Amino acid sequence: MESSILSINPHSNTKTACSAHGTAAACTPLIADVVLRDAGSDHVEWAVCARWLRENSDATIWLNKHPDAAARLGPV
Structure with missing residues (x-):
C-alpha cells in the first residue's frame, strides 16, 4: 500500500512506543x-523514533523539502 507523508511534527501525542x-x-x-x-x-498518525526518520527514505525526502519542520525536530 502506497502512502504519502502529510506532516512531521515534534512528538506530542500519547503514544509511548514507536509505531x-x-x-x-x-x-x-x-x-x-x-x-x-x-x-x-486520509489520516494515519504514527509516533516515531529518530532511527525511523533517518532510515525511512520518504521521511528524509520530506524533511529535506520542509527545512522548517526539520529544524523543529532538532538533530535526528
Missing part, C-alpha cells in the same frame, strides 16, 4: 508524529 518498530524494539525517545495518507485512510 514503526513496536514496543519490543524499545525505540526511545519518540521524537516525531508523522501524519500519512494511504489508500485506506
